[in-house]
Amino acid sequence: MNQLRTHEEKVSSWRHEYSLNCLELYYDFLKIAQFYVVEANGDDGFEVPVGQDKYIVKLEMRRCTCRMWDIFGIPCTHGIRALQYLKRDPLREIHWWYTKKAYLLTYHHKIQPVPSEKFWTVDPAHAMYPPNMMSQVGRPRVKRIR
Structure with a gap:
């Protein structure tokens, strides 16, 4: 209690x-996202090149190929950058469970x-008794266990 x-x-x-841990992670992602460049396809798809890799962000589905957005429910660095490209607030895209x-x-x-046991009332109709003793099925053991 x-x-x-x-x-x-x-x-x-x-x-x-939102929760403090969620906001900490979001602001860490936001700092990293400032260094990325976004390439838009004119629809809701975006491509964010990071070194040799290219990440695909789909804002309508709230997904990124890095899968961080799916796992955490917080927009990943690539998603944040794509949302900033559209001039939308990435903070509003955090999942409701936070x-x-x-x-x-x-x-x-x-x-x-x-209340403690002192105040409990025991109804005799609800009393529980141990089960009756029954002999086990099979031949009894001959040798004693040492």
Whole structure:
């Protein structure tokens, strides 16, 4: 109960809409993305060359060939650069599960306190007894176990 309460209080104290770890990762990606160049195909597809490699970004599907956007739910460096090329805010493309609302939904259900055994009432109709002893199937062991 205490752990759920402390987590909920911690989430309620966030100043931003997204979690702190999510924003840290996003800002790290944002710093790296500043050095990339974007080549657009005129539709929602973009190509971001990085050294010898070329990454394909599809904004409509929120996907990149590096698969970081799929795994983390946060736009990867290539996706951020493509969104900046279209003058869209990459922060709005972060998945909803990092939002304050999603975290608060996690801790929404509370565990109710339970009284100690002293206050429990035992109904004889619900009493449990051990099962009856039965002989095991098969021939009994002849040699003793040393």
